[in-house]
Every structure is written in structure tokens, then in C-alpha cells.
Amino acid sequence: MNISSIKKDYLYRLAKQGKRPDGRATSEYRPITIERGVVNMAEGSAMVSIGNTTVLAGIKMDLGEPYPDTPNKGALSTAAELIPLASPDFESGPPRENAIELARVVDRGIRESGTINLEELCIEPGEKVWVVFIDIHILDYDGNLFDACSLAASAALLDAQIPNERFEMGENRPLPVQDPPISCTFVKYNGTIVVDPSLEEDEVAEARYTVAVDKNGDIRAMQKGLSGSFTVDEIRQSIATARQMAPTIRKILEG
Amino acid sequence: MELIKDGKRLDGRKPDELRPIKIEAGPLHRADGSCYLEWGGNKIIAAVYGPKEAIPRHIQNPTRAVINAKYNMASFSVGDRKRPGPDRRSREISKITSEALENVILTEMFPRAMIDVNIEVLDADAGTRCAGITAAAVALADAGIPMEDIPVACAAGKVGDTVVLDLMGEEDQEGQADVPLAIAPRTENILLLQMDGHLTVEEFDRALELAMNGCQQIATMQREALMKKYQSFEED
Numbered sequence: 001m002n003i004s005s006i007k008k009d010y011l012y013r014l015a016k017q018g019k020r021p022d023g024r025a026t027s028e029y030r031p032i033t034i035e036r037g038v039v040n041m042a043e044g045s046a047m048v049s050i051g052n053t054t055v056l057a058g059i060k061m062d063l064g065e066p067y068p069d070t071p072n073k074g075a076l077s078t079a080a081e082l083i084p085l086a087s088p089d090f091e092s093g094p095p096r097e098n099a100i101e102l103a104r105v106v107d108r109g110i111r112e113s114g115t116i117n118l119e120e121l122c123i124e125p126g127e128k129v130w131v132v133f134i135d136i137h138i139l140d141y142d143g144n145l146f147d148a149c150s151l152a153a154s155a156a157l158l159d160a161q162i163p164n165e166r167f168e169m170g171e172n173r174p175l176p177v178q179d180p181p182i183s184c185t186f187v188k189y190n191g192t193i194v195v196d197p198s199l200e201e202d203e204v205a206e207a208r209y210t211v212a213v214d215k216n217g218d219i220r221a222m223q224k225g226l227s228g229s230f231t232v233d234e235i236r237q238s239i240a241t242a243r244q245m246a247p248t249i250r251k252i253l254e255g
Numbered sequence: 256m257e258l259i260k261d262g263k264r265l266d267g268r269k270p271d272e273l274r275p276i277k278i279e280a281g282p283l284h285r286a287d288g289s290c291y292l293e294w295g296g297n298k299i300i301a302a303v304y305g306p307k308e309a310i311p312r313h314i315q316n317p318t319r320a321v322i323n324a325k326y327n328m329a330s331f332s333v334g335d336r337k338r339p340g341p342d343r344r345s346r347e348i349s350k351i352t353s354e355a356l357e358n359v360i361l362t363e364m365f366p367r368a369m370i371d372v373n374i375e376v377l378d379a380d381a382g383t384r385c386a387g388i389t390a391a392a393v394a395l396a397d398a399g400i401p402m403e404d405i406p407v408a409c410a411a412g413k414v415g416d417t418v419v420l421d422l423m424g425e426e427d428q429e430g431q432a433d434v435p436l437a438i439a440p441r442t443e444n445i446l447l448l449q450m451d452g453h454l455t456v457e458e459f460d461r462a463l464e465l466a467m468n469g470c471q472q473i474a475t476m477q478r479e480a481l482m483k484k485y486q487s488f489e490e491d
Contacts, residue, residue, distance in 0.1 A: 038298070038377070038378075039298065039329075039331055039332065039377055039378045040296055040378050040380070041296075041331065041332050041333055041334060041378050041379060041380075042331035042332075042378075043331075045331065052284045052285070054283075056329070056377060058329060058330070058331025058332070058377075059331065060330060060331045060335075060336035062335065062336060079330075079339060081339060083327065083373065083375060084302075084304070084325065084371065084373050085283070085286065085289075085300065085301075085302040085373040085375050086283075086285060086302075087285050088285075088304050088307075092325055092327070092341070092373075093340075094340060095339075133330065133331075133336050135329065135330040135331050135336075135339065137329055137375065137377070139283065139300060139375070140283045140284055140285050140286075141285055142284065142285065166334065
């Protein structure tokens with residue numbers, strides 16, 4: 001992604017005064033909206049907006065073999081699609097490295113916080129388990145895809161039903177899901193760190209940091225991205241900000 | 256399964272009745288033009304980017320713009336998860352959609368340019384190609400692309416030995432024929448026509464008449480959706 005140097009200068013100058021292009025404080029999140037159950041054909045789904053960024057996550061489930069090292073656990077697969085609908089910078093075709101990193105960070109938060117009880121998704125140990133597919137479509141890109149995708153994936157999981165009926169295995173029942181992680185993303189440019197970056201801020205970002213916290217405020221996943229660096233204090237401060245914000249976001253998610 | 260009972264269909268519709276349709280122009284903020292469409296159980300979003308320089312350059316046409324429509328189904332939009340990415344079916348639909356739209360767009364105004372039309376099926380319940388074209392047309396108009404007309408599409412078909420308008424999921428699977436049609440509503444010129452199944456010539460005539468009529472009804476809704484968006488601008 002290219003950004004003009006004039007825009008970059010503008011954002012840098014604002015940053016020096018502790019300001020952001022949309023007038024937010026550096027630790028201020030944009031409004032979040034979550035709409036559940038928007039896709040009938042999916043086992044679960046959720047449309048999430050953070051400001052103008054909109055993503056849609058859908059859950060599909062299928063029967064498959066477990067991984068050899070976890071014979072009594074269901075499997076989880078997460079994919080994100082930066083479809084060209086969402087931005088002039090996205091191209092069609094197989095996922096590139098940005099989409100892969102995004103999906104893996106979302107996956108890590110959900111996996112490591114034990115959001116899905118994978119043991120309950122085992123049907124015959126070593127033979128047959130449920131495979132949960134989380135597919136996330138970016139519909140409108142205005143920054144901070146990491147948090148939007150993580151929220152959408154969690155909300156869709158909370159909405160999901162195991163499709164026993166479709167596989168003639170009895171009645172549908174809710175997917176065993178609890179306490180999803182809350183992901184909080186920060187970017188750094190010209191020495192300033194802001195939470196929930198807008199598109200312009202994503203474009204000038206030198207470094208990015210995502211942290212996922214559980215309901216106790218413990219850390220479940222992290223990812224530092226881009227070529228810039230953070231100091232130890234900056235990371236600590238970001239974790240503190242994320243822990244402060246998480247309960248409010250969790251309320252919206254579980255609302 | 257009995258698809259028609261006492262002259263009514265599974266969802267209570269008469270043979271010549273459309274499913275409920277909701278059209279919203281311009282829901283996406285990033286695209287040059289966009290449209291969200293609900294049509295029965297279908298949920299479709301379309302976005303237009305352009306006209307812009309055609310890349311790679313070898314696809315450029317020195318006399319007119321290239322229309323690049325891409326139809327894509329979300330992996331969670333169907334019963335069994337669809338593998339992400341284009342398959343042969345979606346490539347075919349992308350091609351005929353591009354060609355149908357190209358017919359009405361004043362492409363000669365933009366030599367060497369490209370207009371991207373992205374159609375995303377979020378939830379599928381039969382008739383997604385028609386819904387895609389209908390949504391794409393509104394997105395093109397919303398993007399201010401000059402067109403001779405706003406294209407519109409609708410299918411007719413045959414279920415339970417009756418010719419019906421606008422097949423829903425079960426009718427599409429169990430039915431005897433499906434005829435998707437896209438037209439330029441002002442002239443009623445046909446921009447897209449496909450058929451599979453089994454129809455007599457008389458049944459085809461009836462199906463075409465129904466589909467034409469359905470298209471005209473939807474064309475009115477497309478215009479209302481566009482008017483609604485630009486009216487709200489005026490009030491602001």
C-alpha cells in the first residue's frame with residue numbers, strides 16, 4: 001500500500017500534537033456494532049463493524065479425521081479473504097501473506113484461549129471429528145482488520161450450532177464455546193502509538209502490535225508486525241490499555 | 256416433494272410472484288459504487304471500482320473500457336462448505352455477467368480503462384447469478400458509470416409441471432427447468448439468457464414472459480433504491 005508523502009506529513013504533524021486525523025484520542029476505540037446470524041446457510045455468522053470497517057465471519061462444519069497428534073479433538077481452520085470488493089488495493093486470487101498472517105493471528109487467539117471445547121467435537125477418537133471452518137470476508141476496509149476479524153470470528157462462533165441434522169446425527173445443538181479472547185491492535189508511527197488504527201493510520205504505520213486477552217485479563221496471544229520496533233515500555237503500556245478496554249468490548253461481543 | 260399444492264408454492268407464492276426483495280444503494284464506503292441486495296434467502300453485495308487504468312496493460316483496449324466482473328461465493332454461503340476461490344461455475348458466471356453489463360455501459364467513453372465489478376454471494380438460495388447482475392447494475396449506477404440503461408435480471412422455470420417465476424432453493428434443486436434472463440428494461444433487449452432442464456416451446460414462451468415481467472418489477476425497485484440514496488443526500 002502506498003500513501004502520498006503529503007498525507008504522511010499531515011499525519012506525522014498531527015501525531016506530534018497527540019491528535020489523530022479523525023479527532024480521536026490515542027487510546028480511543030471507534031464504535032463497534034455486531035449483527036449475529038446474518039447468513040442462513042452458515043452454522044453461525046456475524047457481521048462486525050468498527051467505524052467504517054466491516055467484516056463478515058461465517059462458520060461451516062464438516063466431518064473429518066483428527067490430526068494424528070490430537071486424536072480425540074475436533075479440528076479448527078481459520079481463513080481470511082481480502083476480497084477485492086473491500087478495497088482498491090485488494091486483488092482476487094489465492095490468499096497472499098497479509099491475509100494468511102491475519103487469519104493465523106485470529107486463529108491463535110481463539111485456539112489459545114480455549115474458546116472452542118474441541119474435545120466435545122470428537123465423535124470417534126482417531127477416526128471421526130468435527131472440523132470447524134471459520135471463514136472471514138472483509139467487506140469494507142477502513143483499518144484495523146485484526147480486531148474486526150477476531151471479533152467477527154468470536155461472535156460467529158457464539159452464534160453457531162453443530163449441524164447434526166444435516167449429517168443425520170440427531171438434533172442440532174450449540175457449538176461448545178466460551179470466553180472468547182478480546183483482541184486489541186495498536187500501531188506506531190512517528191513515535192506515537194494509537195489503538196484501533198483507521199485506514200490512514202494503517203497505511204503510515206511503522207509497527208503494529210496485537211494482543212488478545214482473556215476474561216481474567218491474562219494474555220492469550222500476541223503478534224508484532226511490520227518493520228518498525230517497539231520499546232518494552234510501549235508494549236507494557238499497550239497491554240495495560242488493552243486490558244482496560246477489553247471488558248467494554250467483551251460486553252458488546254457477548255451482549 | 257410436492258412443489259405446487261392448490262396453485263401455491265412451498266413458500267405460499269403464486270406461480271407469477273417474486274420473492275421479497277430489498278435493495279440498498281451505496282452501503283460500502285470504500286467502493287466507488289456499491290449495492291446490498293436481499294432477494295428471498297439470497298444476500299448479495301456488489302462493489303464497483305473504476306473506471307481506472309487497465310492493468311495488466313495487455314488487456315487494455317485502445318477504443319473502449321474493459322468490464323471485469325467477478326462473481327464469488329463465500330465459503331459459508333451454501334450447505335456444504337465451498338472451497339474458497341473461483342471454480343468453473345463462478346468463472347462462467349463472471350464471464351457472462353461481464354458481457355451483459357458491457358452491453359449497456361458506454362465503454363467507448365473510457366479507452367484503455369477498466370471497470371471492476373465485484374459480486375459477493377454471502378448467503379445463497381437459488382438465483383444468485385440474477386441477483387448478482389441486479390446488484391451490480393445498481394452499484395454501477397451508484398458509481399456514476401454512464402449506461403444506456405440499468406440492467407436487471409430474474410429467472411423463471413418449471414416446477415411440478417407449472418411454469419413459475421423466480422425459483423427458490425428447493426424449486427431449483429427439484430425443479431424441471433431454470434431460465435435465467437437479464438434485460439435492458441427500457442428496450443427489453445436480452446443481455447443474458449440461459450436454460451437448463453426440459454421445456455416445450457410454449458412453456459419457454461411463458462417462462463420468458465414471466466421473467467420479463469419479473470425483471471420490470473425489479474427494475475422499479477432498483478430505481479427506487481438509487482432515488483432513496485440520492486434523496487437522502489438532498490435532505491442533508
